[in-house]
Amino acid sequence: MAVRKNQATLTAKEKRDFVDAVLELKRLGRYDSFVSTHNTFIVSDTDNGERTGHRSPSFLPWHRRFLLQFEQELQSINPAVNLPYWDWTADRTANSSLWGADFLGGTGRSSDGQVTTGPFAFSSGKWALTVRPDSRSYLRRNLGGAVAALPTKAEADSVLAMATYDAAPWNSSSDGFRNNLEGWRGVNLHNRVHVWIGGHMATGMSPNDPAFWLHHCFIDKLWAEWQSRHPGQGYLPTGNTPDVVDLNDTMKPWNNVTPADLLDHTKFYTYDTGF
Numbered sequence: 001m002a003v004r005k006n007q008a009t010l011t012a013k014e015k016r017d018f019v020d021a022v023l024e025l026k027r028l029g030r031y032d033s034f035v036s037t038h039n040t041f042i043v044s045d046t047d048n049g050e051r052t053g054h055r056s057p058s059f060l061p062w063h064r065r066f067l068l069q070f071e072q073e074l075q076s077i078n079p080a081v082n083l084p085y086w087d088w089t090a091d092r093t094a095n096s097s098l099w100g101a102d103f104l105g106g107t108g109r110s111s112d113g114q115v116t117t118g119p120f121a122f123s124s125g126k127w128a129l130t131v132r133p134d135s136r137s138y139l140r141r142n143l144g145g146a147v148a149a150l151p152t153k154a155e156a157d158s159v160l161a162m163a164t165y166d167a168a169p170w171n172s173s174s175d176g177f178r179n180n181l182e183g184w185r186g187v188n189l190h191n192r193v194h195v196w197i198g199g200h201m202a203t204g205m206s207p208n209d210p211a212f213w214l215h216h217c218f219i220d221k222l223w224a225e226w227q228s229r230h231p232g233q234g235y236l237p238t239g240n241t242p243d244v245v246d247l248n249d250t251m252k253p254w255n256n257v258t259p260a261d262l263l264d265h266t267k268f269y270t271y272d273t274g275f
């Protein structure tokens with residue numbers, strides 16, 4: 001069983017293996033479809049049609065399925081690689097080893113936001129963006145530039161304490177665990193981290209930054225933690241809800257997987273904290 005580890009505990013070889021597998025997917029032309037798929041599933045509350053990937057209950061199962069697919073792609077390059085997670089309540093600064101030249105590289109330079117260190121620097125010759133919001137093909141970041149602080153452990157705990165998974169109108173104005181975790185309400189966990197990193201992470205094309213996977217892996221872990229804290233609570237809504245993915249509805253773009261299929265992550269992997 002694959003075990004997803006905290007990035008802070010990865011060995012030098014594990015970091016190298018992860019980075020090398022990501023770079024190889026990019027070289028093979030199998031990375032950028034993840035960027036375009038993610039961007040296709042950005043919606044507003046008032047868009048017509050179904051809300052699937054964001055601003056809706058299926059935010060969590062949609063990203064769980066999305067991460068699983070990416071992890072399987074990495075494992076097709078190197079079976080030893082699992083997604084690591086970034087606990088941003090603990091590793092809270094731009095000086096964290098996460099942003100080291102041997103892992104994700106650091107913040108962007110002040111002139112144009114271009115990441116210039118690490119394997120995803122444009123100058124490495126291995127990380128040119130093709131699915132991108134403008135003509136610039138270099139990865140951009142501005143760590144801590146637009147929002148001063150990452151969410152704290154106390155803030156994460158306050159969201160984990162919420163007993164109800166989600167609530168009508170099932171969008172970015174809802175009460176409940178999902179919307180507070182996604183960050184449209186309350187202390188703002190997930191959205192704030194995207195903005196703290198800045199650059200491409202603050203856009204729908206956020207998977208251009210490999211930090212996306214480590215951030216969302218921690219969001220996925222928080223969902224698993226919420227499930228273990230609230231065993232009597234489950235995914236909502238359970239049926240007949242217009243424009244929303246109900247418990248047993250299939251999710252686009254896969255069309256063969258439902259939230260119910262994804263509730264038990266231990267069918268696929270576990271976390272190093274024991275669940």
Ligand SMILES: [Cu+2]
Pocket residue numbers: 038053054063
């Ligand atoms: Cu997303």
